[in-house]
Amino acid sequence: MARNNAEVAETSGRRCLDDWKRAMEPLLSLQIDDPHRPFQPGDELECECQIDAIDASEIQAVETSVLWYTEGKGDEDLGVHYFERRVPSDADDGDLRPMHRFKTILPNSPLSYSGEIVKVRWCARVRLFLRRGKELFFEQPFHLGAVAPVRN
Numbered sequence: 001m002a003r004n005n006a007e008v009a010e011t012s013g014r015r016c017l018d019d020w021k022r023a024m025e026p027l028l029s030l031q032i033d034d035p036h037r038p039f040q041p042g043d044e045l046e047c048e049c050q051i052d053a054i055d056a057s058e059i060q061a062v063e064t065s066v067l068w069y070t071e072g073k074g075d076e077d078l079g080v081h082y083f084e085r086r087v088p089s090d091a092d093d094g095d096l097r098p099m100h101r102f103k104t105i106l107p108n109s110p111l112s113y114s115g116e117i118v119k120v121r122w123c124a125r126v127r128l129f130l131r132r133g134k135e136l137f138f139e140q141p142f143h144l145g146a147v148a149p150v151r152n
Helices: 005-023
Strands: 027-032 044-052 059-072 078-086 100-105 118-130 135-142
Touching: 027 118, 027 135, 044 059, 044 118, 059 100, 078 100
Parallel strands: none
Antiparallel strands: 027 044, 044 100, 059 078, 059 118, 118 135
């Protein structure tokens, strides 16, 4: 039985929409409360994150963290100050996409530093683990402490 043009167009449109949804990456948002102020040791860092443009059933886990890392010559170091892993069973309805807030008290060290040989960077991070094995992340940098940058 031949299909009419409207049926063909509807089927093609659905297929294009399905292909577009598969090609579109999930959206990760992460916001630090008052992100432009310099944070001091002992300050509370508050963040919120949200996931969008993905079906809840595709999410295997979401990790939020606050960490520091070094850049520059020599070995690069990384230290995790705060870490939380959530899986669908942690949410009442199994949906990890809605806004999630987390906070931590910042440590005494290491302080942010921007030297010529090495730099110490701080950031908040959200990582998304998908059921099909893919992983995505987004970082929001911030400054800890008041160490003056090196100037020549």
